[in-house]
Amino acid sequence: MSPAKTTTVNTAHSVVEPSARSKRIAGTLVIVYALVTMLPLAWIFLTSIKSPPDSISYPPKILFTPSIEGYCNLFTTRTRQTPEYIASLPAPDGVCDAVTRQRNMVIAGPSNFLPRFTNSLIIAFGSTFLAVGLGTLAAYGFSRFKVPMADDLLFFILSTRMMPPIAVAIPIYLMYRQLGLSDTALGMMLLYTAVNVSLAVWLLKGFIDEIPREYEEAAMIDGYSRLQAFRKVVLPQATTGIAATAIFCLIFAWNEYAFASLLTSGSAQTAPPFIPTIIGEGGQDWPAVAAGTTIFLVPILVFTILLRKQLLRGITFGAVRK
Amino acid sequence: MADVTLKGITKSFGKGGAKRAVDGIDLAIADGEFVVLLGPTGAGKTTTLRLIAGLETPDAGTVSIGGRPMADLAPASRDVAFVFQQYSLYPHLTVYENLAFPLRSPARRMEAAAIDARVREVAKMVRIDHKLENRSTRLSGGEMQRVAIGRALVRRPSIYLMDEPLSSLDAKLRGELRLELKRIQKDLGATLLYVTHDQIEAMTMADRIGILAEGRLVQIGTPREIYADPANLHVAARLGQPHINLLPVGLLPDVPAPPGTTTIGARTEHIALAREEGGNARVDWIEHLGDQNHLHIKLGEQKLVTLADPDVAVSPGDRISLSLRNPLYFGQDGQRLV
Numbered sequence: 001m002s003p004a005k006t007t008t009v010n011t012a013h014s015v016v017e018p019s020a021r022s023k024r025i026a027g028t029l030v031i032v033y034a035l036v037t038m039l040p041l042a043w044i045f046l047t048s049i050k051s052p053p054d055s056i057s058y059p060p061k062i063l064f065t066p067s068i069e070g071y072c073n074l075f076t077t078r079t080r081q082t083p084e085y086i087a088s089l090p091a092p093d094g095v096c097d098a099v100t101r102q103r104n105m106v107i108a109g110p111s112n113f114l115p116r117f118t119n120s121l122i123i124a125f126g127s128t129f130l131a132v133g134l135g136t137l138a139a140y141g142f143s144r145f146k147v148p149m150a151d152d153l154l155f156f157i158l159s160t161r162m163m164p165p166i167a168v169a170i171p172i173y174l175m176y177r178q179l180g181l182s183d184t185a186l187g188m189m190l191l192y193t194a195v196n197v198s199l200a201v202w203l204l205k206g207f208i209d210e211i212p213r214e215y216e217e218a219a220m221i222d223g224y225s226r227l228q229a230f231r232k233v234v235l236p237q238a239t240t241g242i243a244a245t246a247i248f249c250l251i252f253a254w255n256e257y258a259f260a261s262l263l264t265s266g267s268a269q270t271a272p273p274f275i276p277t278i279i280g281e282g283g284q285d286w287p288a289v290a291a292g293t294t295i296f297l298v299p300i301l302v303f304t305i306l307l308r309k310q311l312l313r314g315i316t317f318g319a320v321r322k
Numbered sequence: 323m324a325d326v327t328l329k330g331i332t333k334s335f336g337k338g339g340a341k342r343a344v345d346g347i348d349l350a351i352a353d354g355e356f357v358v359l360l361g362p363t364g365a366g367k368t369t370t371l372r373l374i375a376g377l378e379t380p381d382a383g384t385v386s387i388g389g390r391p392m393a394d395l396a397p398a399s400r401d402v403a404f405v406f407q408q409y410s411l412y413p414h415l416t417v418y419e420n421l422a423f424p425l426r427s428p429a430r431r432m433e434a435a436a437i438d439a440r441v442r443e444v445a446k447m448v449r450i451d452h453k454l455e456n457r458s459t460r461l462s463g464g465e466m467q468r469v470a471i472g473r474a475l476v477r478r479p480s481i482y483l484m485d486e487p488l489s490s491l492d493a494k495l496r497g498e499l500r501l502e503l504k505r506i507q508k509d510l511g512a513t514l515l516y517v518t519h520d521q522i523e524a525m526t527m528a529d530r531i532g533i534l535a536e537g538r539l540v541q542i543g544t545p546r547e548i549y550a551d552p553a554n555l556h557v558a559a560r561l562g563q564p565h566i567n568l569l570p571v572g573l574l575p576d577v578p579a580p581p582g583t584t585t586i587g588a589r590t591e592h593i594a595l596a597r598e599e600g601g602n603a604r605v606d607w608i609e610h611l612g613d614q615n616h617l618h619i620k621l622g623e624q625k626l627v628t629l630a631d632p633d634v635a636v637s638p639g640d641r642i643s644l645s646l647r648n649p650l651y652f653g654q655d656g657q658r659l660v
């Protein structure tokens with residue numbers, strides 16, 4: 001045995017690894033922040049399962065009997081009837097029917113929520129698809145070719161986002177009326193595409209710049225055309241960036257309120273301007289509004305969860321590898 | 323396979339062509355020849371290969387492959403294969419898919435069975451057949467370079483262009499792959515233009531070495547010629563371990579230097595040493611490399627380094643006599659004088 005048995009046990013953590021204490025503090029901060037930001041969402045969800053009287057009681061009720069009335073009211077229109085008439089009806093058909101009758105009302109038909117929600121889906125996903133598609137092509141062009149005045153063009157593209165939407169709302173309103181695009185899904189899709197394309201070009205150019213051009217060059221030497229090389233080599237490597245960009249575009253188009261309330265009123269109206277107008281008897285039907293909002297959150301939630309990995313890398317603009 | 327000829331190709335970059343990357347290169351590569359262009363970083367090696375592949379357009383000069391002028395021909399139509407210095411594999415594909423990629427190109431339209439046979443054959447050749455289904459990002463550096471070389475070898479192009487394919491590897495692997503590459507090239511009878519900054523790669527693999535400096539092809543010849551018969555100081559300095567010793571003329575009075583000589587170049591084989599009390603030089607220190615020693619010598623104020631067998635019995639501080647046997651002579655402009 002060697003007398004110098006001084007094996008140094010390396011307990012020091014690495015320099016770049018944060019200490020346990022700072023990790024705990026960071027974790028606590030994140031949780032507190034998450035709770036604060038999630039409180040309104042939780043409140044909306046709770047309101048959606050309250051009965052209308054509970055939803056406006058003061059002080060607000062924390063404990064209450066959950067009710068499905070908000071969701072029933074969201075999807076239906078109802079008319080008031082005399083108790084005698086209701087008593088003469090056959091047994092209620094489904095939960096909503098029963099709940100409605102307790103309020104001395106009967107279901108008259110479906111509400112406009114479903115068509116409005118469908119409009120939102122079509123317009124938001126359609127415009128996201130267009131913006132990301134056009135943005136990818138433009139970003140690739142800016143990234144790989146010598147575009148005359150590329151910097152000026154890129155600045156111009158970005159500058160379209162510098163104005164508040166309200167500043168251009170009136171001209172667009174007039175233009176759309178002339179073109180017959182007011183209150184059409186196509187009009188809204190084009191408008192959101194136009195707004196999002198600038199964001200898409202800028203984000204995607206960053207991602208595509210990071211893909212070494214040697215990959216395409218290798219493909220082109222190996223007998224592929226530029227377009228084929230783009231499809232086989234660039235697109236697969238840009239998926240992260242494309243997914244992240246798509247989420248940003250989708251969130252904008254999904255939540256957009258100002259243009260939607262100005263340019264749509266009937267058949268092309270989207271959910272955001274529709275939801276706050278849900279009126280019950282004697283004022284706003286808060287549980288129904290909350291139910292609409294809750295359902296409105298679901299698509300973004302699903303999309304984000306599906307693409308969360310790409311989103312994380314996308315938000316950090318490629319800084320987090322793997 | 324085919325012969326490749328470059329005539330006066332020139333390429334500049336930057337505003338108004340401020341930076342000459344390649345400057346009037348003339349080069350004829352014979353069918354089945356292994357030519358290595360040797361030059362330091364920035365010498366224009368990559369640019370030369372890119373000009374041949376058609377990834378860059380020359381400002382002047384012509385490239386022809388198999389006698390056919392290449393001007394205005396797209397890279398896909400030139401029938402060359404390229405191994406890039408970096409980013410050699412598609413990260414989103416497996417090893418198999420990487421190897422099959424060139425064969426699956428629309429220009430080639432090979433049948434799946436033929437592709438499969440070819441991929442497996444080449445995978446064996448570059449000894450990567452046990453990892454065909456691996457993601458290409460899950461390979462070691464040596465394996466990646468094998469696949470990169472394999473991806474060129476699946477095709478039978480007119481010429482293989484290789485841009486420092488081994489430079490990112492450690493010395494041992496580099497040595498192994500060097501041998502393998504040379505063996506494969508011989509077996510295939512392939513025409514190969516290989517660029518590197520590593521003199522050992524150039525010396526061991528090349529049929530002919532071209533010395534590239536600042537975009538110019540300074541000298542071209544067999545490894546022996548380039549080593550023993552350098553055209554100028556620059557070429558002499560590129561080859562040889564340890565580095566050639568450059569002495570001002572007159573330091574050793576009895577050297578028969580031709581008129582006009584300003585510098586004498588002395589490699590190990592030009593230096594004769596003997597231990598001698600009162601000799602003209604002194605051993606400064608000795609670096610032990612194992613099989614050999616580097617002897618650092620002081621001749622007056624001039625330092626020299628030479629190789630010596632480990633059993634040469636000298637130690638630091640010893641006086642020695644130093645004389646030169648047929649060294650290289652260079653004139654004022656750096657050109658060799660004979």
Ligand SMILES: Nc1ncnc2c1ncn2[C@@H]1O[C@H](COP(=O)(O)OP(=O)(O)O)[C@@H](O)[C@H]1O
Pocket residue numbers: 335336341342343361362363364365366367368369370
């Ligand atoms: N696309 C380019 N734009 C501007 N300068 C370039 C470009 N490609 C190469 N160069 C310049 O040309 C010179 C030669 O480059 P290169 O051929 O890459 O050298 P090597 O491969 O021998 O290191 C360098 O000075 C380099 O900076």
Ligand SMILES: [Mg+2]
Pocket residue numbers: 367368369407485
């Ligand atoms: Mg290079």
